Amino acid sequence: MTHGLTDALFYEKVSSFLVWFYVVLAAMNGIAALYVWRTGQTKKWIGLPGGHGLGITNAVVWLLVAAAFAVCAALAGSGMSGNGAWMPSMPEAWKNFIDSNTGPVVYSLGTTVLLAALFVFRRFFTTPAVAWTILNLMLLFLGLSMTDRDFFEIVAKPDNVPIVMLILLLAFFTWLATYRAVINDDRMERGEPPLEKLDDEKVLVWPDLVYIELICMIALTAFLIFWAIALPAPLEEPANIAKTPNPSKAPWYFLGLQEMLVYFDPWMAGVVLPLLVVNGLMAIPYLDFNKQGNGYYTIKQRKFAYLTFQFGFLEIWITLIVLGTLLRGPNWNFFGPYEYWDAHKVEAADNINLSQIWWEKLLGSSLPMPPSGAGFLVQAGHILLREWLGFALTLGYFIVLPPVLALTVLKRYYQKMGLIRFMLMANLLLFMAALPIKMVLRWVFTLKYIIWIPEWFLNF
Amino acid sequence: MPGLGETIRESQIWKSIFRHPMPVDRRNRIVVMLTNFFLHLHPVSIKKQGIALSYTWCMGGVTFFLFLVETVTGVLLMFYYRPTVQWAYTDIQMLRDVHSLGILREIHRWGAHAMVITVWLHMYRVFLTGSYKPPREFNWVVGVLLLLLTLLLSFTGYLLPWDQLAVWAITVGSNMARAHPFLGHEGPGQQLLTLGGVDMITSASDARFALLGAREVGEETLNRFYILHCIAIPLGVALLLAIHFWRVRKDGGISGPL
Ligand code: HEM
Numbered sequence A: 001m002t003h004g005l006t007d008a009l010f011y012e013k014v015s016s017f018l019v020w021f022y023v024v025l026a027a028m029n030g031i032a033a034l035y036v037w038r039t040g041q042t043k044k045w046i047g048l049p050g051g052h053g054l055g056i057t058n059a060v061v062w063l064l065v066a067a068a069f070a071v072c073a074a075l076a077g078s079g080m081s082g083n084g085a086w087m088p089s090m091p092e093a094w095k096n097f098i099d100s101n102t103g104p105v106v107y108s109l110g111t112t113v114l115l116a117a118l119f120v121f122r123r124f125f126t127t128p129a130v131a132w133t134i135l136n137l138m139l140l141f142l143g144l145s146m147t148d149r150d151f152f153e154i155v156a157k158p159d160n161v162p163i164v165m166l167i168l169l170l171a172f173f174t175w176l177a178t179y180r181a182v183i184n185d186d187r188m189e190r191g192e193p194p195l196e197k198l199d200d201e202k203v204l205v206w207p208d209l210v211y212i213e214l215i216c217m218i219a220l221t222a223f224l225i226f227w228a229i230a231l232p233a234p235l236e237e238p239a240n241i242a243k244t245p246n247p248s249k250a251p252w253y254f255l256g257l258q259e260m261l262v263y264f265d266p267w268m269a270g271v272v273l274p275l276l277v278v279n280g281l282m283a284i285p286y287l288d289f290n291k292q293g294n295g296y297y298t299i300k301q302r303k304f305a306y307l308t309f310q311f312g313f314l315e316i317w318i319t320l321i322v323l324g325t326l327l328r329g330p331n332w333n334f335f336g337p338y339e340y341w342d343a344h345k346v347e348a349a350d351n352i353n354l355s356q357i358w359w360e361k362l363l364g365s366s367l368p369m370p371p372s373g374a375g376f377l378v379q380a381g382h383i384l385l386r387e388w389l390g391f392a393l394t395l396g397y398f399i400v401l402p403p404v405l406a407l408t409v410l411k412r413y414y415q416k417m418g419l420i421r422f423m424l425m426a427n428l429l430l431f432m433a434a435l436p437i438k439m440v441l442r443w444v445f446t447l448k449y450i451i452w453i454p455e456w457f458l459n460f
Numbered sequence B: 001m002p003g004l005g006e007t008i009r010e011s012q013i014w015k016s017i018f019r020h021p022m023p024v025d026r027r028n029r030i031v032v033m034l035t036n037f038f039l040h041l042h043p044v045s046i047k048k049q050g051i052a053l054s055y056t057w058c059m060g061g062v063t064f065f066l067f068l069v070e071t072v073t074g075v076l077l078m079f080y081y082r083p084t085v086q087w088a089y090t091d092i093q094m095l096r097d098v099h100s101l102g103i104l105r106e107i108h109r110w111g112a113h114a115m116v117i118t119v120w121l122h123m124y125r126v127f128l129t130g131s132y133k134p135p136r137e138f139n140w141v142v143g144v145l146l147l148l149l150t151l152l153l154s155f156t157g158y159l160l161p162w163d164q165l166a167v168w169a170i171t172v173g174s175n176m177a178r179a180h181p182f183l184g185h186e187g188p189g190q191q192l193l194t195l196g197g198v199d200m201i202t203s204a205s206d207a208r209f210a211l212l213g214a215r216e217v218g219e220e221t222l223n224r225f226y227i228l229h230c231i232a233i234p235l236g237v238a239l240l241l242a243i244h245f246w247r248v249r250k251d252g253g254i255s256g257p258l
Helices: A006-040 A058-080 A092-101 A102-119 A128-148 A149-155 A160-187 A205-230 A251-258 A264-285 A298-328 A356-361 A376-386 A387-408 A411-445 B004-010 B010-019 B026-035 B061-081 B086-095 B103-128 B137-159 B166-181 B209-214 B219-248
Strands: A044-047 A055-057 A200-202 B045-047
Touching: A006 A058, A006 A128, A006 A149, A006 A298, A006 A411, A006 B061, A044 A149, A044 A251, A044 A411, A055 A251, A102 A298, A102 A411, A128 A149, A128 A251, A149 A411, A160 A251, A160 B103, A200 B026, A205 B026, A205 B045, A205 B061, A205 B103, A251 A298, A251 B137, A251 B166, A264 B137, A264 B166, A298 A411, A298 B103, A376 A387, A376 B103, A376 B166, A387 B045, B004 B010, B010 B045, B045 B103, B061 B086, B061 B103, B086 B103, B137 B219, B166 B209, B209 B219
Parallel strands: none
Antiparallel strands: A044 A055, A200 B045
16 A cells, blocks of 8 residues: 555655544634633642742643644644654654563553453543543554554555544444443432433424434534545455455454454364354343342442453453454464554464373373274274363363352342253353453463364364 | 416426425425335424434434435446446446446445444444334344345445455455354364265355355455345345334334433
8 A cells, every 4th residue: 555655655645634633622622722721620639839820720721731732733744845844753763672571471461451450440541531541642642653654554554544433433422421420429329310310201203303413414424435535445456266366354343353362273263163253142032030220320239240242352352352453464363553564473382282292291202092993982992082171171060150150259149040041051151251261271271272183073 | 477486386397297386385394204115214393302413413314315315326237237247347447436426335335334433323323322222123123134135235245346355355255164163164063074984164165155156256246245235135125124113103202201
């Protein structure tokens, strides 16, 4: 996409985007300043010395931020001349630091810690001023990184642009929902009804709803037309079955599944797990017996359901999609956000199966392989012997663990749900947990398969 | 002299279509909701909270609107597109380079991406407000099916431009079906399905073959995906949407605290 461009042409191209980007950021902060000021929400953040009561208010701060972004816009415009020296950019040293310190492990653990921190300290992070600061920082990070060719190459790829929108929209709506949940939880603790209850007077659909719909449709149409003009749809070379691109990627919304292929064979990552996701989603209303939290935002009243869903959605589904789309390059190797996608990068892949660990490493003997041409029973016997540890662990996990849970930590759930519903839930949860467990086993023990039966295409 | 607008609104034709004048009073605002085909999907009155953007995010509505946009632009695109290996790519190229309606393809493509995003956000909102709880359990199930069909719509459409991006995305995506337990020729358990010593599940009879219509992504696949994309899946979505909207009403309107 930009490979054919000289540096000068590249800077011209980003610059024409970044100028508008920073102008929008400046306008956003200007409007925020105006909004806090006009709605009487000004707060003094820093008192000035002198005892005259003057201070720097939040409105002033957002105004200053707007001014700073305006300066950024002007500086970014300097790239129009084909020289990027003055464009606001991420310092080289930071880029190198980020590239050399990220990998699947840091990325996965990092997002986990981040999401956990956002959840635990949600009261702090949903404060409008804090959330606004975070939004500004996210967008600033995007702007500063765009001048990097490798970053631009991957983020501005037309079919990847939706991912950037998805991240921003999810950030916004997660903030909105959490913000309201925190308020509701406080209110209900004081014995007041949730916010939603305050609005239960009835209004006529015409005009109240019909007009909202009309305005939404017009705004959306305008947005789509703008998007369509600004960003041409991709059209690569004509299809050629003989020429495999590297990397070959599925459409972005399936890249979480493709990323799972690193840890599971296709029959799991591509068939069993997706089917379980769909069925698990459909089962939610029949498994969640909690009557509370119907029709309003709350976290405290349904913590278990909330955390389980967020774990599956934000922590696994979304995080893996972002990883698979933006950070996986040729040969599905991991690349830092500012790293060149070098097709010759080699990564050590000396993963080992559980049966190898048992027979070869621990017992120092060789794997009991069935003799070629053996009958089914002989073959099965050898396989059973070879993989006994994996079988034992897997059966223990899926068959022994649920009853144990029912009698211990999840006793209350078992009593409420009854046998069948509880077993269904327990197994869905265990399947969901199988992915992170396998990821950790891979990172810590370079474990490839727990059960390895290539004879039957059955690797787990 | 009555103005032009008034003349039109007083004409027999206009009155035969719109059975009520522009509703300005309470009675007519109620009646218009009941007598207009498009508006009668809505209730007449609604709890204020049910139309609050901060509650519903309007995401279900936005998804539905995007579906309509996709339908209209999709039909127009079909005028310019022939689903054959010979023509598919060049037709898309022409759409970009020659036809003045070229922007249609952009709207259709970005609208499809946007629809995937908004349907996830809609599900996210429904979950976070606990709106799947009784009596709305079944509508959540219908929703999950809609989500699945939305993804499949997007996936089948991805192949149609017949460029490298398209075929390889579909190749990678459909390779999974090869490993379908029992039904894929490289899936666990397929060797159990034999008839008189002959394998029943081979690369020419497995789940992937059923999906692609051939061993590799090719002419048959293009035809299959085109029909799925333009006819079969949209019909399924339309049916499920009718049920979904009907159930929203029958389940007592938009959820809210009791
Ligand atoms: C093509 C996709 C879909 C369309 C066009 C659609 C449309 C809508 C619309 C217009 C509403 C009215 C309220 C609102 O806008 O939030 C609604 C409500 C609802 N939707 Fe969907 N939906 C879709 C997919 C889904 C999915 C994926 C789910 C869940 C997995 C779902 C579950 C529900 C439920 C439970 C309600 C009732 C919510 C309430 O009463 O608060 N829908 N849908």
